[in-house]
Structures are given as C-alpha cells and as structure tokens.
Amino acid sequence: MSDPITSMLREDRVFEPSAHFLENIGAIAVTDMASYTRMYRQSIDDPTTFWGAIAKDFHWYRPFSTVVQWNAPDAKWFADGTTNVCANCVDRQVQSGHGDEVAIIWEGEPCAPEPDVRRLTYRDLQRDVSQTANALKSIGVRRGDIVTIYMGMVPELTIAMLACARIGAPHSVIFGGFAPNAIVDRVHDAKSKVIITCDGGWRRGSVVPLKKNVDDACEKLPEVEHILVVQRTNTPVTMRAGRDLWWHEIVAAQSTECPCEEMNSEDLLFLLYTSGSTGKPKGICHTTGGYMVYTAYTAKTTFNLVAGRNHVYFCTADIGWITGHSYIVYGMLPNRVPTVMYEGAPNFPAEDRFWAMVARHKVTHFYTAPTAIRAFMKWGDQHPAKHDLSSLLLLGTVGEPINPQAWIWYHQNIGAARCPIVDTMWQTETGGHIITPLPGCTPTVPGSCTLPFFGIDAAIVDDKGEELPPNQGGLLVIRKPWPGMLRGIHGDRDRFIETYWSRIAGMYVAGDGARRDERGYFWIMGRIDDVINVSGHRLGTMEVESALVSHPAVVEAAVVGMPHEIKGTGIAAFVTLAPSFTGAADDSLRRQLAEHVTKEIGAIARPDMIRFTALLPKTRSGKIMRRLLRDIAAGRDSTQDTTTLEDFTVLAKLRESDE
Ligand code: WT7
Numbered sequence: 001m002s003d004p005i006t007s008m009l010r011e012d013r014v015f016e017p018s019a020h021f022l023e024n025i026g027a028i029a030v031t032d033m034a035s036y037t038r039m040y041r042q043s044i045d046d047p048t049t050f051w052g053a054i055a056k057d058f059h060w061y062r063p064f065s066t067v068v069q070w071n072a073p074d075a076k077w078f079a080d081g082t083t084n085v086c087a088n089c090v091d092r093q094v095q096s097g098h099g100d101e102v103a104i105i106w107e108g109e110p111c112a113p114e115p116d117v118r119r120l121t122y123r124d125l126q127r128d129v130s131q132t133a134n135a136l137k138s139i140g141v142r143r144g145d146i147v148t149i150y151m152g153m154v155p156e157l158t159i160a161m162l163a164c165a166r167i168g169a170p171h172s173v174i175f176g177g178f179a180p181n182a183i184v185d186r187v188h189d190a191k192s193k194v195i196i197t198c199d200g201g202w203r204r205g206s207v208v209p210l211k212k213n214v215d216d217a218c219e220k221l222p223e224v225e226h227i228l229v230v231q232r233t234n235t236p237v238t239m240r241a242g243r244d245l246w247w248h249e250i251v252a253a254q255s256t257e258c259p260c261e262e263m264n265s266e267d268l269l270f271l272l273y274t275s276g277s278t279g280k281p282k283g284i285c286h287t288t289g290g291y292m293v294y295t296a297y298t299a300k301t302t303f304n305l306v307a308g309r310n311h312v313y314f315c316t317a318d319i320g321w322i323t324g325h326s327y328i329v330y331g332m333l334p335n336r337v338p339t340v341m342y343e344g345a346p347n348f349p350a351e352d353r354f355w356a357m358v359a360r361h362k363v364t365h366f367y368t369a370p371t372a373i374r375a376f377m378k379w380g381d382q383h384p385a386k387h388d389l390s391s392l393l394l395l396g397t398v399g400e401p402i403n404p405q406a407w408i409w410y411h412q413n414i415g416a417a418r419c420p421i422v423d424t425m426w427q428t429e430t431g432g433h434i435i436t437p438l439p440g441c442t443p444t445v446p447g448s449c450t451l452p453f454f455g456i457d458a459a460i461v462d463d464k465g466e467e468l469p470p471n472q473g474g475l476l477v478i479r480k481p482w483p484g485m486l487r488g489i490h491g492d493r494d495r496f497i498e499t500y501w502s503r504i505a506g507m508y509v510a511g512d513g514a515r516r517d518e519r520g521y522f523w524i525m526g527r528i529d530d531v532i533n534v535s536g537h538r539l540g541t542m543e544v545e546s547a548l549v550s551h552p553a554v555v556e557a558a559v560v561g562m563p564h565e566i567k568g569t570g571i572a573a574f575v576t577l578a579p580s581f582t583g584a585a586d587d588s589l590r591r592q593l594a595e596h597v598t599k600e601i602g603a604i605a606r607p608d609m610i611r612f613t614a615l616l617p618k619t620r621s622g623k624i625m626r627r628l629l630r631d632i633a634a635g636r637d638s639t640q641d642t643t644t645l646e647d648f649t650v651l652a653k654l655r656e657s658d659e
Helices: 019-024 033-045 047-055 085-098 122-138 155-167 180-190 210-218 247-252 288-302 322-330 353-361 370-379 404-414 493-501 541-549 587-600 626-633 648-656
Strands: 068-071 074-077 102-107 117-121 147-150 171-173 194-198 201-203 206-208 226-230 244-246 268-274 282-287 313-315 339-342 365-368 394-397 421-423 458-461 474-478 508-516 522-527 531-534 537-540 554-564 568-577 609-612
Touching (some): 033 047, 085 288, 102 122, 102 155, 147 180, 147 210, 155 171, 155 194, 171 180, 180 210, 180 268, 180 282, 194 210, 226 247, 244 247, 282 288, 339 353, 394 404, 493 508, 531 554, 531 568, 568 626, 587 609, 626 648
Parallel strands (some): 147 171, 147 194, 171 268, 226 244, 365 394, 394 421
Antiparallel strands (some): 531 537, 554 568
8 A cells, every 4th residue: 555646745734724714604513623522422422312413403204213223234324214305405495484595506518608507496496306206207207216317417417316316216326427338237237217318418518428328328228118308408319209208398297296205214315336346336325314414414514514604615526426416416405505516527618617617606615626626736827816716715625635735736726825625535335524624623734634524433453453553554444333324235235245344344444545643634545445546536447457358359458546647546457469369559559449448438447558468467376466567557666576476577578568
C-alpha cells in the first residue's frame, strides 16, 4: 500500500473553522470539538437514544419501537416503523406550508444564448411525481418491482426515482455513460421489466444516444415489457409499438393524485451497481428508513444545511452514482435546501461553467471531486476569477483522497481562503458519509478526511482485527452497524459475506487501506483489492480485462492502476496478442482496443496506456503479479521480491518495451 497521491506534497498546516463560515451559515450544527466528542460517544455507546431522536424528526405512518437490531452482518433499523421516503422528501414540505419553495434548480447544458433553467417547487414535484407514479402503475409496475433508470441529468430523472419510491418500486439507476452491455447485465440481474430513459442526453454539445443504447441492450433482454422515453434532445429514435411509450404522452394523461405506499423500514429503496474485485458489478441494496435518516442527517450535519437561510447547494456528481443518489436527491430534499442539478459537462461551453453557475444561482455549498479540482487547476485560475463566488460558504470533496496541492488550490481559488472544506470519505455501500470533518468544529488538515461521523465505529486494524497504533497502515473497518449501511448484494448472499464480512469476523471491511495519525485523523491510502479508483469512480480491473479479452486479437490481459495527473488513477493494460493475430502491434491496434473497451463498458473504462507483451509475469501458481505491473506502469523500479516469478525475463522485457 503506497500513498502516491497524498505523498506528493506535505502540507501540515491545520485549518481551524473559518470565521466567515461561522458568521454566515445561520446556525451551527455542531459547535465545538467537545460537543462532537460527547455526541460521538453517545452515538456509539447508545445508538438507540442517538438515532431514535434523529429518526423521530421524520414522518412515520407507524412509529418504530426498536431502533437497531444487529446480528452481524445483518442490521435492521427502525424495523417495525413504516414510512415513505418520497413523502418525507416532498409531501411533508408541501403539508408544512413550504410547497412554493424551490426544491430543485435544474440547468440544462445547451446555453445559446442563455442556459435553460428550470426551478421545481415541492408542489411541482408532488404533482409531477404523482403523475409519473400513476403512469408507472398504468404500465404494470407494482410494489416490489425493480425499475431500471438510464437517463441523463434531467429533472425527470429525480422525478422518476421519487415516483418509484412513492409506490414502493425500488429503482436501479444506471449511469448514462455506460454502454449497452453494462445495461444488459444490470437489467438482467435486477429482473427489471420496465426501463425509463431519454431519447438522448446532452454532453459537451453532442447527443449521447441513450434510447439507442437501451434498444441495443434490449436485443438481449426479451423480458423488458416497456420503455418509457423522455424527450430531451429531439433526436430521432425508434419507438417499438406496444413496448415503447413517450413520457410526455403517458405521464400528462395521469391523475395528479397518487397516495404514497406505506413501506416497511427495511423494504428495499434502491439497488445501485458498483464494481468489485471479481465477477460482474454487484447490486448494492439500500433500504428505506435507515438510508433516509442517515443521508438526510449526514447532509444536514456535514454540510451544515439550514432551511430558510437562502442556502443553495450544488453537487456536481451524476445521479448515476451514489453521490448523486444521497447528496443530490435523498439527503437534500428532506432538509428543504434547494439542490442544483446540472445536465452537462464542466467545460461546456467553456471551462468556467461551474463558476458561472455558482454566481448565477448564488450557490452557498459546492461539492465536487478531486479529479474535477485537478482539471480546474489545469484549466487555470482565470476561470473562477472571472465570476462572483462570494456566495460560497462551504466546499466539499469526495471520491478519492485529495492531494494537498488540490486542497490548497480549492481553498484559495474557489473558497477565497474563507470556506471550510469537508473531505467526505464514504462508499456506495455506506449510503452516506462515514469519515468527515464537521465544518463548524473540526480543524482540517489537507489530505485527511479527519474523524468518523456519528455512529461510525471506524478503526484501522490488522488482519486479525487488532487495532493498530498511530501511523501504521492497515485495513479500514467499521465495527458497529449504522443506519445507512448496505443490507446486501442483490441476489448474492455469499458474495455479500465474502466481500465485506469474511476477512475479520463481525467487522465491515471497507476495502481501503488507511492509517490514523497521532490526533486520531484518518488518512485513506487507497483500495486494497483489485479495484481502481478512476476519476473518483470505482472500476474492477477484471471487468476491463474481460472486455479486452473479448476482442479477437487478445488472448490475455492484465489491468492495473497507474498515476494520472487528472484522473488520480489511470488505467494501464498489459495485453498478450493471440497467435492467430497477424496484424501489427501498433498505435492503431491500441486505439482499436481502447475503442473496444469503451464500446463494451463505457468511456470511463477506456485504458490510458496499452502495452503489448508476449508473456505476463506470473507466480508459480499462475497468479498475475499485479504489483510488479503497477510498478512498471508507474515507471518505478520494483523493489518487490521476485523470486516466485515464473520467468524473470518477462519483467526485463516489459520494462524495455516502451509504449
Ligand atoms: C471508494 C468508494 C462515495 C462516493 C464516491 C465513490 C474512495 C471516496 C473518499 C475520500 C479518500 C475516498 C475510497 C472508497 N473514496 N471518498 N474522501 N477520501 N478516498 O463511491 O464508487 O463507492 O467508491 O472511493 O477508496 O472505498 P464508490
């Protein structure tokens, strides 16, 4: 476990909570470290009192009488309570007299001459979500049926998710950048009969053919009964009679009344697929009550949201990832702070798009990823400098460890050296933040995600589960259940246990290496499995290898991460060509293979470097020696013990063969 990103530059300065923030935020969620420590202790020692009080602030049809039941690895939160997440996001705001406040500020990508902005109030949402829910019912969607959503970042995406939640139909959102094959695997695994999509999506001025991708996927998915299509780009699409329906036709015809289903707290709210070391992506299961309480409470506390104080929150993630689920939609709406949803690319029409948006909407809270910050740095300081960013009060980052240079740049150029930065560490599986500063109280150190959130019994342990002393790297684990934790992998109990719970009995193993420093702050060192974090997105190296091997020219492939200036980790592929392949091993073939991976998985999986090799370094038992490949990809001289190398010459040859 090396620390390539955080070791680039040391930055030992400690940043105390900013006076500007404290004066302007409205009310401070957690005011000082003594309060944090006291609340943290209670959350760990007495979760029933701690979470019971927080959960009571939500609407329950039948109140819960138990808070947590724990029989590792199975947790139940608020188990006998009944509620509805959509009701808590939307109806409750209308019923309490806030129906005309803005819930979502949406901005489309095209902006000639002016960007297309839509503001949806809670009342608008209630109407649109109800009609959509009725439309879903009218095409046969019942409580418990999983609906697949493959859309661009349009308001109808949020509306579709809330409509599913309203009628108790779990959703499975697939990121719009994935290729048809990825849709096939996920729809098949979820057994979805209904897919919601768009004709196309805007990305950097071009149209992503979303409906066409769904059509291609459906050639292998005869079980799909209906495809509901939102018209966004007005590009021509094929509509198959009987199967395909236009959203604007079927939704508009529905009643605007649709009661919320009374859901059990542990009913499935959604599935979200994420990559692992082996096999196909796994459908992470999140349930109703615990996820709702955890995302809304972490959002409120970590971002210090205060309703009625003109806060405007902008998270730049795509809703196709967990960040968007938790911190554009579900964590935001119950807090009654408008959430900005942006359709397109950060550099369209120019590199200042986000800053123009911050100024236009008077954004107070801005949440993005280190990979984006590195791109902003590269694009230049002049872009943020052109705009009035004085509305900003808080900045956030998520997705991978942030290198101190990027932290400092963000702090100075975006935050005017007066906004706290919350470096929020979490995962698809954790539902919400697990390790993060609290902006009103936690002193921050660039590169550290600081301290565990309430209820998170995080520790750094060795392989036996023994806690390690300060500054010793080990496994990041969580030793107690928390409300937002995953409840399983869809349809694969064994994999759930094997992946997270088998390494150390009774502890959740996150899959990250980390250390704690003398003050107890956590420093994430990176994944310990065959998962790489590319631009803050998780990718299984095996998925990329399978895609490469499915090309006729390739017999074997090994994929590892390599340092990359913008992406954090780039993708390096070592490829052995088939004896039957008679063409040249040249740049044209490299391009073809990269295209092939893009076509099979999506652009996020496109290799940054492809190296041809006659043999791959393997141990005697035939395992590919990935550490060696990582060193070669990074241009490092390997100090690894190579005595088990089957063929020493492989290594020398790989080093010689320059790209
Ligand atoms: C992995 C989870 C949670 C939304 C984004 C990614 C890495 C995430 C941080 C951070 C260091 C981070 C970890 C984690 N990660 N946030 N603030 N500092 N590392 O979700 O795709 O489920 O990936 O992202 O390695 O395990 P994900």
